[in-house]
Amino acid sequence: MFRNRAALPRPTPFKALFLAVTFCLIAYTLVVIGGLVVYPPLPALIESLFSPEIVFAVELSLVTSAVSTAFCVVAAVPVAYSLARLSFPGRNLANTLFNIPLALPPLVAGVALLIFYGPSTFGKMLSASGLDVIYTPLGIVVAQFFVNLPYMVRVARSAFETINPRYEHVARTLGCTEWGAFRQITLPLAKSGLIAGLVITWSKSIGEFGAVLMLAGATRMKTETLPIALFLNMSTGDLDLAVAASVILIVISVISLAVFERYTGGRGVF
Amino acid sequence: MLRIAGLAKRLGDFTLDCVDLTVADGEYFIVLGPTGAGKTILLETLAGIYSPDAGTIALEGRDITRTDPKDRGIGMVYQDYMLFPHLTVGENIGFGLLQRKAEAARIGESVRETAALLGIGHLLERTTGTLSGGEQQRAAIARALVLRPRVLLLDEPLSALDTVTRERLRRELKAIHRATGTTVVHITHHFEDIFALADRVAVMQDGRIVQTGTPDEVFRKPATEFVAAFTGMENVYCGVSRVQNGEATIDLGEIVVRTVTAIEGDVCVGIRPEEVILSRRPFESSAANTFPGTVAEIRQNGMFSRVVVDTGLPFVAVLTRQSVARLGLVEGEPANVTFKASAVHVFRR
Numbered sequence: 001m002f003r004n005r006a007a008l009p010r011p012t013p014f015k016a017l018f019l020a021v022t023f024c025l026i027a028y029t030l031v032v033i034g035g036l037v038v039y040p041p042l043p044a045l046i047e048s049l050f051s052p053e054i055v056f057a058v059e060l061s062l063v064t065s066a067v068s069t070a071f072c073v074v075a076a077v078p079v080a081y082s083l084a085r086l087s088f089p090g091r092n093l094a095n096t097l098f099n100i101p102l103a104l105p106p107l108v109a110g111v112a113l114l115i116f117y118g119p120s121t122f123g124k125m126l127s128a129s130g131l132d133v134i135y136t137p138l139g140i141v142v143a144q145f146f147v148n149l150p151y152m153v154r155v156a157r158s159a160f161e162t163i164n165p166r167y168e169h170v171a172r173t174l175g176c177t178e179w180g181a182f183r184q185i186t187l188p189l190a191k192s193g194l195i196a197g198l199v200i201t202w203s204k205s206i207g208e209f210g211a212v213l214m215l216a217g218a219t220r221m222k223t224e225t226l227p228i229a230l231f232l233n234m235s236t237g238d239l240d241l242a243v244a245a246s247v248i249l250i251v252i253s254v255i256s257l258a259v260f261e262r263y264t265g266g267r268g269v270f
Numbered sequence: 271m272l273r274i275a276g277l278a279k280r281l282g283d284f285t286l287d288c289v290d291l292t293v294a295d296g297e298y299f300i301v302l303g304p305t306g307a308g309k310t311i312l313l314e315t316l317a318g319i320y321s322p323d324a325g326t327i328a329l330e331g332r333d334i335t336r337t338d339p340k341d342r343g344i345g346m347v348y349q350d351y352m353l354f355p356h357l358t359v360g361e362n363i364g365f366g367l368l369q370r371k372a373e374a375a376r377i378g379e380s381v382r383e384t385a386a387l388l389g390i391g392h393l394l395e396r397t398t399g400t401l402s403g404g405e406q407q408r409a410a411i412a413r414a415l416v417l418r419p420r421v422l423l424l425d426e427p428l429s430a431l432d433t434v435t436r437e438r439l440r441r442e443l444k445a446i447h448r449a450t451g452t453t454v455v456h457i458t459h460h461f462e463d464i465f466a467l468a469d470r471v472a473v474m475q476d477g478r479i480v481q482t483g484t485p486d487e488v489f490r491k492p493a494t495e496f497v498a499a500f501t502g503m504e505n506v507y508c509g510v511s512r513v514q515n516g517e518a519t520i521d522l523g524e525i526v527v528r529t530v531t532a533i534e535g536d537v538c539v540g541i542r543p544e545e546v547i548l549s550r551r552p553f554e555s556s557a558a559n560t561f562p563g564t565v566a567e568i569r570q571n572g573m574f575s576r577v578v579v580d581t582g583l584p585f586v587a588v589l590t591r592q593s594v595a596r597l598g599l600v601e602g603e604p605a606n607v608t609f610k611a612s613a614v615h616v617f618r619r
Binding site for chain 1: 314317318319338339340342344345346348350352354355356365366369370413414417
């Protein structure tokens with residue numbers, strides 16, 4: 001890092017201008033977000049935070065995001081390892097493919113999921129066997145999984161890529177099976193990266209709106225996650241409840257960002 | 271016995287091309303070759319990390335070409351050690367025994383015993399990041415040796431170390447080999463390793479084995495231009511070094527060479543052909559070594575001539591054709607061999 005620590009005591013017009021813009025935007029961000037938190041009177045905020053609707057939204061968000069994150073991790077680990085280590089035909093294509101949902105607006109992903117689980121043959125088979133995805137809490141999990149899997153894959157892939165494959169080679173000559181070498185050597189070495197990925201995936205699935213709205217709908221007290229609660233209460237003009245949902249989302253973002261930085265910041269992912 | 275036949279493997283830019291090698295039980299076998307010759311791939315294929323495109327590997331009469339690495343009984347030590355950073359030194363060394371589900375007490379005992387053999391008994395509780403290069407290399411060797419492998423593969427084990435540590439570890443490798451009797455396949459691009467350690471040598475170039483033999487044969491009779499150029503030390507002779515007042519006299523049997531070295535005892539000396547000066551008559555100079563002899567052979571080789579002068583030991587010199595003509599060197603006629611003390615490279619046998 002080539003930080004110029006002496007920037008403040010002797011400001012040139014150049015440094016002064018750049019620092020001024022920086023500090024203005026810091027202030028802007030703090031005022032905008034802080035303004036939201038302090039907008040309702042405190043007793044009203046607390047009352048809203050413990051209203052049955054917000055409590056339901058928090059519970060639903062926690063459960064669906066935990067489940068979808070767990071699925072993301074379980075699915076992303078083999079995918080990320082394959083992309084990082086194994087050579088197979090179409091590997092570059094696979095890399096691009098897994099990145100598509102990153103660039104895609106979640107609304108579009110949601111519509112695609114809606115068609116896949118709805119009128120398609122697969123969707124009909126699923127609902128015939130009693131698994132209804134559309135407009136149900138299950139749909140929330142499905143939408144979160146689809147949109148957030150690429151994030152987990154990306155972080156996990158870079159975690160695996162930084163580990164020298166020779167560690168595994170040595171472990172194999174020391175008597176490990178492929179599974180054993182992966183479990184005892186690669187996974188522990190990738191731990192920090194995987195935890196960071198898990199946290200960022202979880203935080204993103206809590207905040208997922210577009211895809212959830214499309215696939216699971218916005219039914220009060222049924223598929224009402226925190227972002228949906230925010231949306232519903234805004235549209236009915238119930239500002240206190242909307243702010244309460246926002247405040248919880250802000251707190252979750254800040255905490256998960258801090259955890260992510262802690263596990264990846266500075267020393268990278270191992 | 272480790273028998274490799276027709277082994278071929280293509281991996282990215284590196285290839286192994288029809289490698290045939292036989293390594294006897296208990297032998298210290300060195301594969302010499304420049305960087306990028308495919309040496310590491312050879313070891314990794316032997317260890318079972320990669321399965322070969324063609325050819326077979328047999329160990330003690332059993333075909334292990336497709337055997338899983340864990341069942342081969344072959345240990346591997348990488349140049350960059352590859353100690354597991356999330357484990358202590360002791361846990362690293364005991365890792366293989368743990369995989370075999372050995373009892374904790376037995377693991378501890380074997381780990382201490384092997385660590386003591388390598389002189390790292392006091393480091394078992396340390397994390398690997400706090401070790402010096404030499405200590406890490408010892409730990410990596412201990413980790414492989416504790417399983418008593420039938421073959422130990424060493425990938426440039428001395429290259430990453432400083433000169434002093436390298437010399438010490440080289441002696442230790444020799445002692446370990448003697449103590450354990452393990453068959454060792456060691457790859458290197460340092461020719462010094464060969465005289466200190468090898469029973470036999472294979473020279474590798476562009477994924478092929480170009481020559482196999484004892485160190486003496488490979489240096490004395492390089493099979494190809496490449497081997498000669500790569501080894502670069504054609505005048506290699508072994509003898510006994512005696513050091514007095516910082517000056518060494520090395521008795522090579524037929525002649526006694528003077529040089530400056532601290533190495534005493536059984537040694538080999540090497541003198542590059544470019545550093546050998548030929549003259550018709552002895553002449554006075556600062557060079558410490560002058561021997562009379564007879565021109566045994568003159569061979570044209572492009573712009574240069576290779577002249578062999580027999581002084582009791584044959585010395586190879588490289589001269590321009592003009593110099594050969596100017597001196598009037600003729601096969602069978604007398605000539606003097608002269609070289610400076612500093613031209614004598616001494617290495618331990």
